[in-house]
Amino acid sequence: MRPSKFVTAIALVSISAVALLGQGQPRDPARTPGVQAGQDPNRAAFLAANCKTPPPAPAAGRGGRGGGGGAAVPQPTQEYVISDIPGVVAAGERWKVLWEEPGNNADGIVTVDDDGVLIAQNDKSDVLRVDRAGKTSVVYTDTYTGGALAANAKGQLFIAERSLNSAIWLLAPERRLFANTLKGEPLDCVGGGVLNDIAADNKGGVYFTMGGLYYANPQGVVSGRYGTIGGGGGGLILSPDEKTLYATGRPGVVGGGGMVAFDVQPDGSLTNERMFADIGNDGTTVDAAGRIYTVRQDGIVVFSPEGKVLGVIGAPRLFVSLAFGGPDKKTLFAAAIRDVQVMSIPMIAQGYKGRPK
Secondary structure, three states: OOOOOOOOOOOOOOHHHHHHOOOOOOOOOOOOOOOOHHHOOOHHHHHHHHOOOOOOOOOOOOOEOOEOOOOOOOOOOOOOOEOOEOOOEOOOOOOEEEEEEOOOOOEEEEEOOOOEEEEEEOOOOEEEEEEOOOOEEEEEOOOOOEEEEEEOOOOOEEEEEOOOOOEEEEEEOOOEEEEOEEOOEEHHHHOOOOOOOEEEOOOOOEEEEOOOEEEEOOOOOEEEEEOOEHHHOEEEEEOOOOOEEEEEOEEOEOOOOOEEEEEEOOOOOEEEEEEEEOOOOOOEEEEOOOOEEEEEOOEEEEEOOOOOEEEEEEOOOOOOEEEEEOHHHOEEEEEEOOOEEEEEEEOOOOEOOOOOO
């Protein structure tokens, strides 16, 4: 069954109204909620029916950062120290646990207003809102293994759905299919991995990784693969002026650590892939000054826009997602998985107000 054609209509709305926009999505018998595409028993038949050249089965254990690639391995906690990073964070600050839950997923966080964050729970196919007091509410259901979120200054909220027949859906200001094909074939025909990370630009387009780096323009037309970043990358973030896209990984090296940068062209295409830093992992964000933040086991590494390491914000766990939020965007939120925790820490640095993530 070929995925249906779609039309994207854009309306402007504040992301702060997201909880009022309702829930639900049309049922799709070709998709299994809570199961990533690589583990779906119907994958081989779906690819044979829809792909001109069906890709090979994904390698064992290559689930997205949200999991689904095998048994969840509990992540350890550790002692940490917050040292002063001028203009970024004050010495002695501590992480506060806002919410925790046994399980595997709390991926792709974005800030939605001055008080909370949204997280995608791909095992549950829900989107959860966590406020700064730790109170939670489910704002979207039936996402078909929605595993990462992205938002822009236009008031649009997107989710990466990782089930078979993988897709990017627009959740706000209205819920509709945004992109699920490349050159007339399902995104699953690309092969190479799960629909992992997404980043929305203020034009209404979405960058995403799926065994490579791609761009869905504001009309939902997908182009790419861009660059040679090994394994498809993750940790996508745009610079405040949206002239540079950062992605974690290393050109041509599968599983290689580090971070690359691309020049963003007016049509959203990417050129000039280059190494930006030798450090990089899933979970990145940017502040108003253009500093880039990326996670590693001992905390969050902070880079200047030129790629100089400014310091490390110690952390009790390995995080998978970061976002600035709170009043004046001077709170840094982070999510960890296995088991799930959402934490926050006060910052001197201020997040970029033009885009929620």
